[in-house]
Amino acid sequence: MITATVEARDNYLTHEYGVKSWLLTKDHKRIALLYLASITFFFFLGGIFATIIRLELLTPPGDLVSSQTYNKLFSLHGIIMVFLFLIPSIPATLGNFLVPMMLGCKDLAFPKLNLLSWYIFVVGGLFVLYAMLIGGVDTGWTFYVPLSTSYANTYVILTAVGVFITGFSSILTGLNFIVTVHRMRAPGLTWFRLPLFIWSTYATSVIQVLGTPVIAVTLLLVALERGFHLGIFDPALGGDPVLFQHLFWFYSHPAVYIMVLPAMGVVSELVSTYSRKKVFGYKFVAFASVAIAILGFLVWGHHMFVAGQSVYASMVFSMLSYLVAVPSAIKVFNWTATLYKGSISYDTPMLYAFGFIGLFTMGGLTGTFLASLGFDVHVTDTYFVVAHFHYIMVGGTMMAYLGGLHYWWPKISGRMYPEGWAKLSALVVFLGFNLTFFPQFIMGYLGMPRRYHAYPEEFQVYHVLSTAGASVLAVGYLIPAMYFIWSLRYGPIAPDNPWRATGLEWQTSSPPPPDNFEITPVVTHEAYDYSVVEEMTVG
Amino acid sequence: MNSSFQFFPEQASATAQHVDHLAIYLIVVATIFSAAIFMLILYFAVKYRRRSEHERPHATPEPMALEMAWSIIPFGLMIVMFVWGASIYFEMARPPNDAMNIYVVGKQWMWKTQHLEGQREINELHIPLGRAVRLTMTSEDVIHSFFVPAFREKFDVLPGRYTTAWFKPTKAGKFHLFCAEYCGTLHSGMIGSVYVMEPAEYERWLAGGAGFESLVSSGQKLFEYLACANCHRTDKPGRCPNLVGLFGKPVLMTGGENFTADEAYIRESILNPSAKVVAGYQNIMPSFQGLVTEEDLLQLIEYIKSLGQKPESASPATGAIPPALERRGTAGGPTSRSTGRRPEAQKR
Numbered sequence: 001m002i003t004a005t006v007e008a009r010d011n012y013l014t015h016e017y018g019v020k021s022w023l024l025t026k027d028h029k030r031i032a033l034l035y036l037a038s039i040t041f042f043f044f045l046g047g048i049f050a051t052i053i054r055l056e057l058l059t060p061p062g063d064l065v066s067s068q069t070y071n072k073l074f075s076l077h078g079i080i081m082v083f084l085f086l087i088p089s090i091p092a093t094l095g096n097f098l099v100p101m102m103l104g105c106k107d108l109a110f111p112k113l114n115l116l117s118w119y120i121f122v123v124g125g126l127f128v129l130y131a132m133l134i135g136g137v138d139t140g141w142t143f144y145v146p147l148s149t150s151y152a153n154t155y156v157i158l159t160a161v162g163v164f165i166t167g168f169s170s171i172l173t174g175l176n177f178i179v180t181v182h183r184m185r186a187p188g189l190t191w192f193r194l195p196l197f198i199w200s201t202y203a204t205s206v207i208q209v210l211g212t213p214v215i216a217v218t219l220l221l222v223a224l225e226r227g228f229h230l231g232i233f234d235p236a237l238g239g240d241p242v243l244f245q246h247l248f249w250f251y252s253h254p255a256v257y258i259m260v261l262p263a264m265g266v267v268s269e270l271v272s273t274y275s276r277k278k279v280f281g282y283k284f285v286a287f288a289s290v291a292i293a294i295l296g297f298l299v300w301g302h303h304m305f306v307a308g309q310s311v312y313a314s315m316v317f318s319m320l321s322y323l324v325a326v327p328s329a330i331k332v333f334n335w336t337a338t339l340y341k342g343s344i345s346y347d348t349p350m351l352y353a354f355g356f357i358g359l360f361t362m363g364g365l366t367g368t369f370l371a372s373l374g375f376d377v378h379v380t381d382t383y384f385v386v387a388h389f390h391y392i393m394v395g396g397t398m399m400a401y402l403g404g405l406h407y408w409w410p411k412i413s414g415r416m417y418p419e420g421w422a423k424l425s426a427l428v429v430f431l432g433f434n435l436t437f438f439p440q441f442i443m444g445y446l447g448m449p450r451r452y453h454a455y456p457e458e459f460q461v462y463h464v465l466s467t468a469g470a471s472v473l474a475v476g477y478l479i480p481a482m483y484f485i486w487s488l489r490y491g492p493i494a495p496d497n498p499w500r501a502t503g504l505e506w507q508t509s510s511p512p513p514p515d516n517f518e519i520t521p522v523v524t525h526e527a528y529d530y531s532v533v534e535e536m537t538v539g
Numbered sequence: 540m541n542s543s544f545q546f547f548p549e550q551a552s553a554t555a556q557h558v559d560h561l562a563i564y565l566i567v568v569a570t571i572f573s574a575a576i577f578m579l580i581l582y583f584a585v586k587y588r589r590r591s592e593h594e595r596p597h598a599t600p601e602p603m604a605l606e607m608a609w610s611i612i613p614f615g616l617m618i619v620m621f622v623w624g625a626s627i628y629f630e631m632a633r634p635p636n637d638a639m640n641i642y643v644v645g646k647q648w649m650w651k652t653q654h655l656e657g658q659r660e661i662n663e664l665h666i667p668l669g670r671a672v673r674l675t676m677t678s679e680d681v682i683h684s685f686f687v688p689a690f691r692e693k694f695d696v697l698p699g700r701y702t703t704a705w706f707k708p709t710k711a712g713k714f715h716l717f718c719a720e721y722c723g724t725l726h727s728g729m730i731g732s733v734y735v736m737e738p739a740e741y742e743r744w745l746a747g748g749a750g751f752e753s754l755v756s757s758g759q760k761l762f763e764y765l766a767c768a769n770c771h772r773t774d775k776p777g778r779c780p781n782l783v784g785l786f787g788k789p790v791l792m793t794g795g796e797n798f799t800a801d802e803a804y805i806r807e808s809i810l811n812p813s814a815k816v817v818a819g820y821q822n823i824m825p826s827f828q829g830l831v832t833e834e835d836l837l838q839l840i841e842y843i844k845s846l847g848q849k850p851e852s853a854s855p856a857t858g859a860i861p862p863a864l865e866r867r868g869t870a871g872g873p874t875s876r877s878t879g880r881r882p883e884a885q886k887r
């Protein structure tokens with residue numbers, strides 16, 4: 001790490017002051033911070049629900065909260081974490097901040113649209129919050145029919161409309177990124193010189209634009225059937241409940257890649273920077289992102305192996321699920337190979353990257369278990385599935401998000417975070433995570449169904465371990481929240497390129513000026529060419 | 540607290556063993572892969588740790604063969620997972636012909652089971668050891684899922700259609716029955732037990748329920764009570780099709796299509812007769828929507844099944860079973876629902 005002396009330069013944080021300058025900003029970097037604040041709020045809200053869920057499950061009888069409350073807790077936990085935290089997490093914060101900087105341009109293609117996306121997101125979020133405050137929703141994040149359309153007595157329409165609205169924010173952000181990547185790359189920045197974070201964000205954006213309309217329409221149909229008894233999904237009204245599942249998963253499987261692809265992009269950046277090596281197999285990693293985006297649309301039926309689709313449909317979906325696992329495997333191997341003969345440092349972001357690779361590998365491998373038809377029949381809708389997707393979404397995406405936040409924090413805030421605390425919390429998160437979710441694989445295979453408020457005695461050991469892990473994990477998440485805030489004021493001043501990284505974002509000051517670059521950079525090298533950094537940083 | 544660790548649930552069906560063997564293969568492959576990756580990362584991280592700020596590692600060659608190898612080898616192992624998993628799934632989809640039939644109706648929040656002999660149970664299911672059991676399942680309200688971990692068998696139970704599941708218990712005892720699909724407030728209370736009994740003991744248990752009427756005869760009573768018999772006469776042909784020998788046969792419709800008369804078809808014929816009108820007949824049959832419950836329907840179906848079977852082979856347990864392969868467990872498309880829905884409170 002290199003340290004720097006204080007230099008008062010105009011930057012995007014100090015350029016203008018006052019609430020209004022933030023709420024009306026068109027600067028992608030400020031909008032990124034608006035998102036950061038909003039999703040952090042939702043993350044901790046979802047976290048509080050998770051804490052109560054884990055406390056309830058400490059003992060077999062449902063004694064802490066009522067069944068109805070428990071159901072609302074896991075529904076809101078899922079809805080908030082998926083739609084209001086994970087989906088916007090990396091794209092809307094780090095992506096918003098970095099896409100223009102990595103491309104060497106002043107802002108996204110449509111700065112006003114970008115601000116509008118944030119407002120739309122906030123409005124959608126407020127709907128969900130309002131629904132939560134006046135009574136909540138108890139359908140699960142999956143909104144399965146006819147439970148959601150004809151039987152639930154909670155605020156389904158309000159919540160569905162909230163999620164529907166946030167969808168537009170996701171679509172607009174995706175659109176903005178796609179146009180920006182196509183039109184606004186700095187001179188010399190060809191497609192194959194792009195950082196891998198851009199490739200994965202681009203692939204994500206394509207999914208957002210193509211997939212989100214489907215969930216939006218599906219949730220609208222749920223609201224219409226519930227409100228006006230249109231017979232679409234409920235068999236009592238002449239509808240088909242399995243149709244809903246097809247529509248829901250047609251979006252929601254690709255959505256899991258909306259959540260994990262950007263994380264893969266972050267990890268490519270981290271692994272390269274902290275081993276000072278070009279990412280091994282750059283083109284394979286780049287195309288793997290595209291392959292995942294495309295194949296991801298063809299596997300939704302693996303969520304429905306016992307739902308009543310035909311045996312042959314299940315076989316096709318099983319086969320295709322294995323196909324989509326290949327590009328994920330390719331990425332893991334390439335990251336590992338990048339380390340070979342590198343110069344590896346153990347800075348905090350790299351610890352998170354290691355954590356990501358380990359946990360994502362386990363999540364992906366258990367995904368291949370689930371794609372195996374005979375195995376899935378037994379474990380579907382048990383804690384095995386819960387463990388699988390938490391390994392990917394929390395073990396993977398959340399680790400990469402935290403790693404990325406640490407990595408770019410000097411650029412974002414102009415301050416360094418305390419390295420000792422940061423390393424400690426990375427370790428706590430890793431241990432707490434495994435203790436929370438590994439036992440869930442075992443209890444899932446033993447037959448513990450998911451979404452159970454009370455459960456038979458024999459599962460208690462695993463639930464106790466899991467709850468213990470969750471408490472450790474909570475500590476691991478609170479520490480960074482505190483020291484990030486602390487560092488805003490007391491952190492050492494950050495140099496422009498503390499990690500000697502290669503990306504264009506490191507070639508401007510920390511924090512960057514409002515227009516990102518004093519002079520538009522010209523790109524003459526491939527991404528991750530560490531031989532040029534030395535000259536730049538020294539010069 | 541029960542503090543003994545356990546990694547595999549009890550194996551109480553033939554399929555359970557097959558699933559466990561597959562699980563072991565999956566675990567072994569996953570362990571080898573993750574161990575290899577973790578060891579490599581650890582090894583590289585230590586061996587190539589940064590020793591000075593000025594280190595500038597050189598690019599390493601990126602052989603195409605390596606990329607190919609680590610794409611193709613894992614894919615090969617995954618093909619094995621696919622084929623193995625699919626073959627077990629096929630086995631699960633194909634009940635043996637001598638399976639005994641039991642009906643299951645799920646509703647918020649209980650399981651109702653009916654034996655052909657007439658025994659009805661709530662949140663319990665008694666079955667004999669060593670005999671394949673085929674469940675025909677439907678729901679009165681939302682989607683549920685019938686799950687017995689010891690059998691490694693699970694299948695969703697949907698409103699408006701019949702799904703099937705089967706298993707052959709290989710171990711006597713009491714096993715968990717769970718609802719695995721989230722179905723509302725008391726989802727976690729929708730649990731029960733499956734009792735696998737020695738055949739003799741099972742016979743005794745059956746005999747103990749002497750007060751019950753067999754499904755066929757309750758069905759026959761309903762058939763008369765609902766005046767089906769006035770139109771559908773078994774003695775002489777008339778304005779209505781003869782139902783004798785109907786079950787399992789193809790039926791020609793007015794529109795020229797052919798349908799097999801399975802459970803779903805009969806259910807639809809009763810609830811929504813105008814959806815499929817038999818060729819040569821008028822669309823005069825009234826709908827019985829709202830007049831019959833899901834359980835009534837099952838009894839009527841069982842009665843119609845029994846028509847035309849020779850008395851001795853009418854032993855209900857060996858009734859003709861339509862091949863259930865085309866749709867795993869699903870016996871037909873959506874039809875309308877008969878039972879009254881819960882009075883809905885305010886919709887929000």
Ligand code: HEM
Nearest residue numbers: 256259260302303321325364367368370371380381389392
């Ligand atoms: C490596 C390739 C992957 C494969 C083969 C795979 C396979 C599967 C399968 C078959 C299921 C259905 C399990 C069931 O309901 O019975 C499933 C569930 C799930 N997976 Fe994956 N998965 C993979 C990667 C991912 C990734 C990358 C994510 C997220 C970023 C993810 C998130 C989820 C979620 C959220 C669910 C459960 C949703 C629910 O039922 O609530 N998976 N996965």
Ligand SMILES: [Cu+2]
Nearest residue numbers: 253300302303
């Ligand atoms: Cu999926």
Ligand SMILES: [Cu+2]
Nearest residue numbers: 718720722726
């Ligand atoms: Cu249930």
